[in-house]
Structure formats: structure tokens, C-alpha cells
Amino acid sequence: MVQAGARLAPHTTLRLGGPARRLVEADSADAVIEAVRAADAAGESVLLLGGGSNVVVADEGVPGTVVRFASSGFRTQRRADGSVLLIVEAGEDWDRLVAATVADGLGGLECLSGIPGRTGATPVQNVGAYGVEIAELLVDVDLYDRRAGTVRCHVPAAELGLGYRTSTLKGRDDAIVLRVRFALPGDGDSAPIRYPELARALGVDPGARVPAPAAREAVLGLRRGKGMVLDAADHDTWSAGSFFTNPVLPEADVPTGPEADGLPRWPAGPGLVKLPAAWLIEHAGFRRGHPGPGGRVALSTKHVLALTNRGAGATSDLLELAREVRAGVQERFGVTLRPEPVLVGCRL
Incomplete structure (x- = not known):
């Protein structure tokens, strides 16, 4: 059409x-x-x-x-080692896919429940949540090469430069994902529960595996509490998800001093540290529900990482709010936040 x-x-x-x-x-x-x-x-x-x-x-x-x-559909193939190959069209709704695999007794994707969007976008962004990333599950993709005018089948995940919320496919449109293949363990248990918040919600120790349906419901509950499950009646979900990525910095550049007391951090590779953008935003003085221009946009009332449209906003309003938040964090901590969503025809 x-x-x-x-x-x-x-x-x-x-x-x-x-x-x-x-x-x-x-x-x-x-x-x-x-x-x-x-x-x-x-x-x-x-x-x-x-x-x-x-x-x-x-x-x-x-x-x-x-x-x-708008392409959709998926199928599975049991492999000799007991694992399952999941073959998915790029236009398949991601959470519908996750729900279907869990219902079919397959674990592996449940920690990525509730994430909106299409399956073809997941390797582009190397989507991740609650301790699991697409990079851990991805086998290969089929790509349309616009420059050559040909389809490249079974391009291995190792060739895609998968990193924290990025890949070699991000920020370009000459290689278009048509189809995605994942390897799932083949049983009904979840991936190891690595994320402390999720482990607490499930009442298990980090590293445990639980039935995939239980993990999915716990993840959906946590996401709903942060306004991260789409709901047309809830303006906190009128967002692009987390607007800023967690900054990854050399250890020498991590903020110090009294204002940085209690700043969480995680190893992110040799000499690198990952910082939580939400902590930086909150401690720069921005609270949940902080309004943008005219109150037409605002930080979510549930999670400061989400910039939301309150129903009468414009993209220009949203970008003005994003600039305010970015400038506040830069002034307070000397850290520059970078947007996670793709900006089309606009910039911060």
C-alpha cells in the first residue's frame, strides 16, 4: 500500500x-x-x-x-545439539515474537520482553535489557545491499560489530535487514538471571535460571513500573524508551568530588567504565515529571530516562527538553549524554 x-x-x-x-x-x-x-x-x-x-x-x-x-512470520528448526534456530522476518513485532517463543516452551528471549519495535531493528541497535543482549543470541542476518543491489544471506553476527547499543548497521541505510536468525537453548528455562533488580523480583540469586514464563512476567512488571510497556492510555509510554544511553568513559574521566558520591559504575572493557544516565540526570536536579516547553512534553513520571509526549507536544518541544537535560548533566558532572533513538531530520 x-x-x-x-x-x-x-x-x-x-x-x-x-x-x-x-x-x-x-x-x-x-x-x-x-x-x-x-x-x-x-x-x-x-x-x-x-x-x-x-x-x-x-x-x-x-x-x-x-x-x-510490515513483513511478519517466524519458524523454528531443532538443531542436532538440542538448541533451536529461530528464523524471523524483519517486520515481525518483537514482543509478539518473545511471547510466542515463551508460550512454545522456549527460553532465551524472555528478559527482552516488553520492548517495542520490529525484530529487524534488534541487531541494528544490539537491543538489550535486564542483563541480556541480542549479541548473545544472534546467529546471522539476511541483508539487502543497496549499493550492489543484491541480497546477502547469512551474514554472521561476528561481522556486525555488535557493541553496547550499537552495530555496524546503525546510522546507515545501505544495508537493510530482511531476516534474522537466533539460537535459543532449546529448553523452557530462562537465560541466567544476571540483573540484580530482576533477581530480587524473582526471589532468586543472580545467575539462576527460572521458567521462562516467570521471567517474562517479572520483566513486564518491572517495565510497566517504569512506563516502558506501551499503553495508549498512559502518556508515560508515549516515548522512544530510554532517550539517552548510559555513558561509557575512560576510568580517568569518571566524575569525582562530593557531587559524584554514590555514583554507580560498571566495568565496560579495558580501562572503561559505564555510568547510569538515569543517576546522572536525577543528581543534576531533574526529577520525574520535569516539564518541557509548556508542559507539552516532560520526563516520564516513572523514569527520568524517558522523554514523553503529554499529548499536545511537537518534536521541537521534545528536543528542547533533551537539550536542557543534556546541558544540566554536562554542567554538573562534565559528562555529555548521547541520544539513543535515531534522529530524522533533526538534531540535538
Whole structure:
């Protein structure tokens, strides 16, 4: 289906963003390739859009073609070692996939429950939550190479440069994910529970495995408490999730002094330390519900990492609030926060 001048706001979890010159709903991998090839042949810019959960679109919209992934479906193959290969179309709703695997008695994905968006975006961002990252499960992907005009099948995960919330696919649109394959353990238990908050919610020690349905329900409960499970009636979920990534710094650059007392930190590689962005934001003086321009946007009332649309906001309002938060953390701690969502036609 092709629409001219369609507003993009209804297709983003922020409910923000201007119109697309042309919006194409692509219901298969072949339809994605066809739409992109047509736009490339016409010399039009292309925006690839999945669930719209990790994107901030300018109020002016997109002057070219937006290709929205509507391909869906998945299948499983039992492997000789007892594990299961999960083959998923890029447009499959991520949480629907997680729910289906758990219902089918397969563990591995349950800690990534409640994350909005499409499956094809998960390796691009190396999505992670509650101690599990896509990098641990990903086998390979099928990609459409726009420059060569060909499909590359079974590109190994090792070639994708998977890192903290990033990959070699992030920030580029010449390699388009069409299909994703994961390896799951093949039993009904969860991945090891590494995240202390989740372990406490489940009443187990870190490192334990529990039935995958129990882990999924606990994760969903924790996410709901932070406004991180989509709910059209709850403006705290009208967001792009965590707006800022947890900064990773050389140990020598970690803030010191009285203002940094109690600052949590975790090892992030040789000589590197990861800091919690939420702690930095809160201790820079920003509280839950902190309003942006006119109260049209605000920090979530449940979690300071989420910037939310309160129902009458604009992208420009959201960016003004993001700049205020970023400047406050920079002034207080000398740390520059970086946005996690993709900014389309706009910048901080």
C-alpha cells in the first residue's frame, strides 16, 4: 500500500513527526526490496521505519519515501545439539515474537520482553535489557545491499560489530535487514538471571535460571513500573524508551568530588567504565515529571530516562527538553549524554 503525504506521528511510539512525501507499507522482504529499489531509481531519499519505537522524526517530516516494514512470520528448526534456530522476518513485532517463543516452551528471549519495535531493528541497535543482549543470541542476518543491489544471506553476527547499543548497521541505510536468525537453548528455562533488580523480583540469586514464563512476567512488571510497556492510555509510554544511553568513559574521566558520591559504575572493557544516565540526570536536579516547553512534553513520571509526549507536544518541544537535560548533566558532572533513538531530520 502506498500513501502520499501520510503523517508519521501515528507510526511512532512518541506520536510525533511530520508527513512523509510517500509512505510504502511493505508486507514482505521482496516488497521492501522493490520499494527501496524504486525510490533509489527515482533519486528519492529513503527512511526505513519499523515499529517507530526508537526514532524521533522532525516536525517537518520526511521529504522522500518512507518504507514501513510490515513483513511478519517466524519458524523454528531443532538443531542436532538440542538448541533451536529461530528464523524471523524483519517486520515481525518483537514482543509478539518473545511471547510466542515463551508460550512454545522456549527460553532465551524472555528478559527482552516488553520492548517495542520490529525484530529487524534488534541487531541494528544490539537491543538489550535486564542483563541480556541480542549479541548473545544472534546467529546471522539476511541483508539487502543497496549499493550492489543484491541480497546477502547469512551474514554472521561476528561481522556486525555488535557493541553496547550499537552495530555496524546503525546510522546507515545501505544495508537493510530482511531476516534474522537466533539460537535459543532449546529448553523452557530462562537465560541466567544476571540483573540484580530482576533477581530480587524473582526471589532468586543472580545467575539462576527460572521458567521462562516467570521471567517474562517479572520483566513486564518491572517495565510497566517504569512506563516502558506501551499503553495508549498512559502518556508515560508515549516515548522512544530510554532517550539517552548510559555513558561509557575512560576510568580517568569518571566524575569525582562530593557531587559524584554514590555514583554507580560498571566495568565496560579495558580501562572503561559505564555510568547510569538515569543517576546522572536525577543528581543534576531533574526529577520525574520535569516539564518541557509548556508542559507539552516532560520526563516520564516513572523514569527520568524517558522523554514523553503529554499529548499536545511537537518534536521541537521534545528536543528542547533533551537539550536542557543534556546541558544540566554536562554542567554538573562534565559528562555529555548521547541520544539513543535515531534522529530524522533533526538534531540535538
